[in-house]
Amino acid sequence: MNRIVQVEGKEIQISNPDKKLFPGISKWDWILHLSRLAPRILSYARGRYLTTIRYPDGVEGKSFYQKNVPDHAPRWIQTARSGEVNHILLQDAPTLIWLGNLACLEFHVSFDRADRPGYPTELVFDLDPSVEGFEAVMETALLTREVLNSLGLDGVVKTSGATGLQLYVPIQPKYPFAETRIISQFVASYLQEKNPRLITIERQVKKRGSRVYFDYLQHWKGKSLITVYSPRARREATLSVPLRWEELKPGLTPERFTLETVHRRLEEEGDLFAPITRPAGPHDLSEILTFISRH
Structure with a gap:
């Protein structure tokens, strides 16, 4: 039997509320x-082009990406066009709950905002291990932070919710992707040259061996990353969660952060992503770009 919920004045029908989306988690639980x-999801996702992954029969069923707003969307769903795609904007809780009812289990957003397209709000580094285990990707993240600190930059690290880590550095949103790519490639190449047994920038998976893939190419107009x-659509119902840098040490695993555990963590730690969503002083990249161009 369907349920009707009221969210900020919007009436939303929850269909098949007893359907299992994750092991032990029904759609109503979801x-x-x-x-x-x-409030946490919206703090960063609001105003960005959204791509969702839908699992109508739960994580163990088939899935598909949805970029364009569906024809049956309520009139109050806000959208923004990017190229040929009319994206949903994840502006408010009713939109999130409506998407949840569609069994959207992952929410990926753009690096730029719809009100200033083409100008990312952060430098983002995506670190993806090639083999099981979390130690190598944690070591890579810490080495990346050392390089960023040497450039006068710092940021926040978060789990991908799967096997990797992602670093966010708040920047002044005045640099197009072509300029942020210069810095990302510089950092990636430097780290790969200094740590060739640990880090690779090789795109072909079969050539990476056991090394951590430093993906500087994902940070680009029209692309997205898990917000x-x-x-994430995994049996464990893991989430993409920001970390304290001190937490990157042996014994940490992404499976620690799930739908069932995240609420207590938020109560204890607060929002560790606040330096990104509400940056006190986003970085100016002009001097770094000048330095790279000279060298």
């Missing part, structure tokens, strides 16, 4: 988790 996570506090 909706309740999303309602609690909404902070978004769940």
